[in-house]
Amino acid sequence: MTDPVDILIIGSGASGAAFAWSMADTRMRIVCLEQGDWVKPTDYPANGRDWEARRYSDADILPNRRQHPADYPVNDTNSITKIATYNAVGGGTVHYAAHFPRLHPSDFRVRSLDGVAEDWPITYRTLEPFFTENDRMMGVAGLANDPSYPDHAYPMPPIPPGRSGTRFAQAMNRLGWHWWPSAAAIATREYEGRAPCINLGHCLPGCAQGAKASTDITYWPAAIRAGVELRTNCRVREITIGPDGMATGAIYYNRDGQEVFQPAHVVVMAANGIGTPRLLLNSVSAKFPNGLANSSGLVGRNLMLHPWPVVQGWFNDEMDGQRGPIVSLWSKQFYETDTSRGFTRGYMLQFGRGPGPVGEAQAGLESGRMPWGPGHHAAMRRYFHRRAHIGIACDDLPEEHNRIILDPTLKDSHGIPAPRIDYTVSPNTAAMMEHGIARATELMREAGAHTTTVSREVLNYPGHLLGTCRMGTNPERSVVNEWGRSHDVRNLFVIDGSVFVTGGGVNPTSTIQAIALYIAQQMKQRLHTLFD
Amino acid sequence: MSNTLANPPPSWGDPNLTDAEKRTLAAMCARMIPASDEFKVPGADDPLIQADIAKSLGRDATAVHDTLALLNRIAGGDFAALPVAKQEEACATLRAEGGMNLTLTTRIVLQCYYRDDRVMISLGMEPRPPFPKGHVLPQGDWSLLDPVRARGKIWRDA
Ligand SMILES: Cc1cc2nc3c(=O)[nH]c(=O)nc-3n(C[C@H](O)[C@H](O)[C@H](O)COP(=O)(O)OP(=O)(O)OC[C@H]3O[C@@H](n4cnc5c(N)ncnc54)[C@H](O)[C@@H]3O)c2cc1C
Ligand code: SF4
16 A cells, blocks of 8 residues: 555546646645556657558557557447547547547537537536637647637647648538638647647657647646656556545556555546446445446446548549648538438538558458559559548437446456447437538539548547546436536546537547546635535 | 567467468469559569568468468469469459458558558658658648638537
C-alpha cells in the first residue's frame, strides 16, 4: 500500500489529461494511473519506409489487431462497428484524426426540440468557456464564424483544403450546401513550442512532427510541471469501496506485474466509454453486486458508437492522396432535424483525402478495379492519388440494449475480465445512414468522380465511445449527476466520453475535454462540500 | 518494428517460409504483379521484394502459409511447376476461394512491393519515409465561402 492521494485519476487520455491539468492549481496530491506507456515520436510509423505496413499491424487502430502489451482485448463480434482505441499516455488522441468539431447547441436538447432520447442536464452555453480554454490548450486550427455554430474563433488558421477539399467546396457551392473548413487540433503554425503540420499525411498512427495535438504533448507536460504524478504501465483492476460506501482507492498491477493498492480521497474515471464501465462492472462488492455506482443499472448501457458509412470517389485528375491531414472540410447541411427526410436528428459530412499506395492497390485488387497480371500497373496509375472520401457521422441515439458487459471468458493479460460489446443500428440510424450515403454519392458525382463506392460499416471505425455512464439529474435514469459525480458513490466521478447523454453527429473529443474541464471547475468550486 | 517482432507470439504462426513455400509465393507474385518495361518496375517476384516479404509475415504468418497451401491444392500439386496458363487458372480460383487469408497475404505482398525504391519512383513518389520532409498541400481560396456566409446561420437555438 502507498500513501493516500487526494485525487486518483484512471486513464491519461483526452479527458484525464485535461482534468489533471485543470485540478493541478489546487495543489492537491493528484496521481494518474495509465495502463500504457509514453509513446516516443521517433517510434511513429512516419519515420520509416514501412509506414503504411505498420498501419495494419502494430499501429493498427484496432487493439485486437495491434495486441500491444497495454491493450486489452474487446469482444466486438456482436457489433457492426469495431472498437478502435489507443492505450498509452494521451489515450485515443495519439491515434485520432484530430477533427475537432464541437457538439451543437441542439445536441444538448434533443428531447425538448425533437422528442427523442433525453436532454442533457447541461447546455452548449455551459460548456462554451471550456471549449475555448480547451482549444487554446490543445492548439486548434479553424476558421471563425461558421454559420452552423454560435460564433467562435480559433487560435490558428485552418488547414489547407488541398485539391480534394477545393473540389468538394466548389461542388457544394453548386448544390447550395453548407460547408466550412474543419476545425482540427493540428498546429498550422508554430504553437506553444509545437512545430507546424508538414502534411506527412499520417495523423492516425501518431504525428512524428508533433503538429497534432495529442495530450501527451499538450496537457501532460503542463500538468506534470504543475505537480501531477503520472504513473505509466499501471493497469487498474478495480475501484475499492469502504464500509461507508465511499470509494477508498484502486487496486492496480504495476509495470512489474505486482498488485498495488492506491488509497485515494477522490477517484476520477477517465478510461473512456468502454474502459470506464468495464472497470465499474469489474468492481463488485456486497453493496454493489452489479458493479460500482450501478444502482440505475445503466453502467455500460446506452453505448453510442457513431456508425460511419464512407463514400469513396475516384477522379480523372490528381487529388491529395495521403499527402496532408486526413481531414479537410465538414458540411452540416444535414445536421439539424428535418423530419421530411424520414429520420430524426442528423449527420455531419466529413471530407477526407486518400490512401497511400498499399491502401489503393489493396482496394483495387479486392474490388476488381485492378487486375492481377500485366494490367495491374496501368490500373494502379489510373486510381492512385486520384481518390477522396466522404465520411457520414451519424447521431446514433442512445438505446439501452446497446451496451458493454463483461465477457464471460475473455480476459486481458492480467486476468481481468474483458468487455463485450452488444451493438445494433436502430431504424432511425439506418435511415440516416442511407440518406447520408445518397447525398454523399450525389456530391461525389457533382464533384466529378467517375467511380464511387460505398462502405456501410467496415471502412471506418471512428473510435467514438460514448454514453455508458451518462449524466443526469435523475439517479434512476443516469449514473452521474450534472457535474460528473456518481449518484451512488459521492467521491467517485466520471469525466470521459461515458457521460454523454446523446452522441451528436460530430467527433466527440472537443466536447469530452470541455466536459472534463467543466467538471474540474465544478469540483474546485465545491471543494468544501464535494461529498454533500 | 513493424509487423515483425524478434520473438513473435506462437499465435501469429511460423514466421518463416520453407523453400517450397518461397517458390510458390514467388510464382504467385509473378502472376499478381509482373515486371513491366513500360513502367520500368520490377515484378513482385523480384528477389529483393521476395526477401522483404519473407521477413514480414508478422501477425499474418498463418494466413500466408494457408494461402500458399490452398494454392498448391488448387494446382493439384506444385503451383510453381505449372505452365503460365495453368498458373493463371489456378490464381483465378484462388481469388474466388482465398477469402480473408488471401486478403492478408495480398496486403503483405503489396506492402513490400510498394515500398521498393524502383516502384515508388515509377509512381512519382520520392523513395523516402513521410517524415521529416513531409509534403506540400495546395493552399485554399476561402472566398469560396462567400455563398455559404451569405446564406447565414443554420444552427438551431436551443
Ligand atoms: C483511430 C481513431 C481516430 C479518431 N479520430 C478522432 C477525431 O478525428 N476526432 C475526435 O474528436 N475523436 C477522434 N477519435 C476519438 C478520440 O480518440 C476519443 O474520443 C478520445 O480519445 C476519448 O477520450 P477519453 O478521455 O474518453 O478516453 P481515451 O483518450 O481513450 O483515454 C482513456 C485512457 O485510459 C486508459 N485506461 C483504460 N483502462 C484502464 C485501466 N484499467 N487502467 C489504467 N488505464 C486505463 C487507456 O489506456 C487510455 O489511455 C478517434 C479515435 C481513434 C481510435
Ligand atoms: S499531416 Fe500534419 S498533423 Fe498529420 S501527422 Fe502529418 S504533420 Fe502531423
